[in-house]
Amino acid sequence: MIYLLLPAKDEAEALSALIPEARREGLEVVVCDDGSSDATAEVAGREGALVLRHPRNLGLAEALRTLLDWAANSLEDRDVVVLADADGTMLPKDARRIGEAVELLVADVVIGSRFRPGGGEIGVPPVRRLLSFGARLYLGLTLGIPGVTDYTTGFRGYRVGFLKRYKEAFPHWFESRGFTAQTELLLLAYYRLGARVAEIGAPIRYDRKKGASKMRILRTIRAYLELGWKGYAVRKKK
Numbered sequence: 753m754i755y756l757l758l759p760a761k762d763e764a765e766a767l768s769a770l771i772p773e774a775r776r777e778g779l780e781v782v783v784c785d786d787g788s789s790d791a792t793a794e795v796a797g798r799e800g801a802l803v804l805r806h807p808r809n810l811g812l813a814e815a816l817r818t819l820l821d822w823a824a825n826s827l828e829d830r831d832v833v834v835l836a837d838a839d840g841t842m843l844p845k846d847a848r849r850i851g852e853a854v855e856l857l858v859a860d861v862v863i864g865s866r867f868r869p870g871g872g873e874i875g876v877p878p879v880r881r882l883l884s885f886g887a888r889l890y891l892g893l894t895l896g897i898p899g900v901t902d903y904t905t906g907f908r909g910y911r912v913g914f915l916k917r918y919k920e921a922f923p924h925w926f927e928s929r930g931f932t933a934q935t936e937l938l939l940l941a942y943y944r945l946g947a948r949v950a951e952i953g954a955p956i957r958y959d960r961k962k963g964a965s966k967m968r969i970l971r972t973i974r975a976y977l978e979l980g981w982k983g984y985a986v987r988k989k990k
Contacts, residue, residue, distance in 0.1 A: 753831050754779050754851035757823065759815030760838035761786045764795040766961075767838060771799035774844035779851075782822065783838065786815040813933040817925050820915060829913030835906060835934065841961050842907045846954040850909040859950040860914035861941060863900065864907035870953025871902075877958070887976050891935065894980035896987060897942050897949060903935050904976070907954055914947060921945060932975045939979070943987060 756779040760767060767783065774781050781801040785793040787809035796803045804818050816835065823833045832851045836842040846864055853862045865871050867888065873881060884904055891903040918941055919925070926936040941947035 753827075754848060755823065755827065755831065755833045756781045756844065756847050757819040757833050757835045758783045758801075758838040759786060759812055759819060759835075760784065760788065760792050760796070761809060761815075762788045762790045762792060763838040764788070764791040766840040767792060767795050767801075768799065770838065770840050770844065771796060771801050774847065775800055777844045777848045779834075779844060779848060782819060784815040784818045786810055786812070811929060812931060813926065813929045816933050820919070820925055823910075823912055824915045824919045827912045829911075829916065831912040832909055833912060833915070834909040837906055839961050841957050842954070843957060846907070847909075849952060850907065850954060853950065853952050854909045854911050857950040858948065859909075860911050860947040861938065861949045862909040863902055863938075863949070863951045864905060864909075864954030865900075865902035865951040866905060866954070866956055867901040868951055868953035870955070872953075872955040874955055874957050875959030875961070876956060880958075883973065890980055891976065894987075895935075895939055897938065899951060900938075900949060901951060903938070904931070905954075905956070906931075906934055907956075908934060908938075914941075914945075918945060918947075928975065928979065930975055931972050932979045935976070936979055936982075939982070 756774050783796040783801045784804045787806045793803050832854045834847040834851045850862050850864045887904045926933045928936045
């Protein structure tokens with residue numbers, strides 16, 4: 753079974769369309785409502801998603817941690833989870849392809865890359881394009897994971913059996929507190945646990961985005977710079 757895991761803060765409008773679309777693709781949907789001030793939880797539940805709720809806003813990293821804990825504690829080893837943004841920019845049909853690729857490519861982690869054939873960035877603001885391009889170059893040098901072109905996307909599939917093994921090694925998943933969380937997870941998964949990592953092309957559709965971005969640009973740049981140095985140190989210890 754493929755599960756679509758969505759960290760969500762004030763995404764009621766986007767989820768009202770995204771969840772039915774995902775269910776038509778045969779995906780089971782789990783939403784972590786991270787202290788939303790709108791009807792995110794109510795809409796997600798009404799559309800058939802399982803809803804995990806934070807009583808107040810704890811941030812993206814905590815929402816990811818809640819979803820990953822749920823997957824590791826509740827699902828079977830053979831199941832697959834795909835993490836995606838809840839704002840409509842990542843298509844359920846591509847989430848299904850990423851989930852299927854975990855099995856087809858015999859991978860532990862599959863990244864939906866903007867930089868592979870079939871990927872791309874549609875309607876992405878120039879500043880975000882520049883950030884993702886710069887991060888690709890920098891993290892490619894510092895993390896250097898073979899075959900990885902997109903280190904910063906949140907569009908990723910995981911084999912649940914691997915997530916359970918990862919959690920045994922790293923019970924708190926990551927130290928990151930924001931958008932770098934999944935990149936840190938990838939770093940530790942590959943260099944510390946020998947994860948089998950693959951990529952397929954998957955576009956980011958900013959033309960479908962509902963609401964304003966929640967990314968703090970300068971804070972995120974600093975976090976990626978720090979993670980790059982950490983990644984370089986981890987590589988040297990391998």
